[in-house]
Amino acid sequence: MTRIGVVTFPGTLDDRDAARAVRVAGAQPVSLWHADDDLHEVDAVVLPGGFSYGDYLRAGAISRFAPVMTSVVDAAGRGLPVLGICNGFQVLTESHLLPGSMVKNDHLQFVCREQRLVVENNTTAWTRDFTAGEQITIPLKNQDGQYVADAATLARLEDEGRVVFRYHTVNPNGSRHDIAGVCNAAGNVVGLMPHPEHAVEPGFGPDGAAGPRTGTDGLRFFTSVLSTLVG
Amino acid sequence: MGRVVVDVMPKPEILDPQGKAVARALPRLGIDGFVTVRQGKRFELEVDGPVTDDVLAAARQAATTLLSNPVIEDVVRVADESAA
Numbered sequence: 513m514t515r516i517g518v519v520t521f522p523g524t525l526d527d528r529d530a531a532r533a534v535r536v537a538g539a540q541p542v543s544l545w546h547a548d549d550d551l552h553e554v555d556a557v558v559l560p561g562g563f564s565y566g567d568y569l570r571a572g573a574i575s576r577f578a579p580v581m582t583s584v585v586d587a588a589g590r591g592l593p594v595l596g597i598c599n600g601f602q603v604l605t606e607s608h609l610l611p612g613s614m615v616k617n618d619h620l621q622f623v624c625r626e627q628r629l630v631v632e633n634n635t636t637a638w639t640r641d642f643t644a645g646e647q648i649t650i651p652l653k654n655q656d657g658q659y660v661a662d663a664a665t666l667a668r669l670e671d672e673g674r675v676v677f678r679y680h681t682v683n684p685n686g687s688r689h690d691i692a693g694v695c696n697a698a699g700n701v702v703g704l705m706p707h708p709e710h711a712v713e714p715g716f717g718p719d720g721a722a723g724p725r726t727g728t729d730g731l732r733f734f735t736s737v738l739s740t741l742v743g
Numbered sequence: 744m745g746r747v748v749v750d751v752m753p754k755p756e757i758l759d760p761q762g763k764a765v766a767r768a769l770p771r772l773g774i775d776g777f778v779t780v781r782q783g784k785r786f787e788l789e790v791d792g793p794v795t796d797d798v799l800a801a802a803r804q805a806a807t808t809l810l811s812n813p814v815i816e817d818v819v820r821v822a823d824e825s826a827a
Binding site: 569570606611612613616 | 760764
């Protein structure tokens with residue numbers, strides 16, 4: 513069975529939900545600890561959301577230097593699929609696996625909403641079960657979610673098709689180019705602010721076409737990586 | 744004891760929402776006339792002994808690798824501020 517690691521840093525909140533999402537998708541979740549540089553032979557890694565190290569200094573800044581991240585950065589360079597969600601996305605930018613950074617929401621408020629997204633790139637390791645241009649809804653909840661990068665970086669991301677998700681209808685935090693998620697050049701590393709792991713089971717996720725809390729659009733992130741790994 | 748001070752500021756082109764919130768609060772205290780406020784960070788790094796060139800070089804390395812993120816912040820000062 514495909515093994516997907518879920519990293520826990522001090523202050524991580526959503527590791528249990530991410531592990532549950534991995535299981536619902538049909539893979540085996542493997543707990544990875546921030547202080548252990550052993551990836552336990554996992555086939556992919558999820559960096560879940562939360563407030564690792566209390567968001568001290570900058571969100572994700574301390575986590576970047578955790579022993580497990582040295583191994584994750586190495587393995588990502590060799591093609592290991594890595595998904596960073598919310599705080600995990602911040603860890604990936606601080607680790608230089610993904611370009612840009614996140615600063616405080618432009619309106620200064622914490623935001624929690626069911627967020628509509630457009631899937632712009634369905635060729636990454638984590639999006640191949642979507643169709644390009646598809647609209648999905650998954651929860652968004654953050655304080656430091658405003659994606660920023662300099663003009664040259666934004667132009668490169670757009671030119672190379674590396675904007676993976678864009679906010680639709682509402683830009684909830686002032687992100688440049690409505691960017692909700694990006695990938696690296698190889699497409700194995702994906703980071704996004706919204707939370708797919710909170711939309712994987714009927715009864716617990718956002719509202720969907722079939723009624724209240726029926727939305728399970730997040731599940732296909734996790735089935736996508738299985739499609740990628742199994743071929 | 745030697746002390747190195749590192750000042751980090753958000754880049755000018757990056758919106759500084761915290762600074763803007765402070766700027767909006769000042770007039771409520773009756774403090775008028777400050778048209779913009781930008782909020783940064785000050786780090787105090789202390790060593791046993793004097794601040795040598797090596798200590799300053801290490802502080803500069805810390806400033807650019809951990810204390811700041813070059814995408815959103817500038818290191819505006821790394822200085823020996825040891826008490827006389």
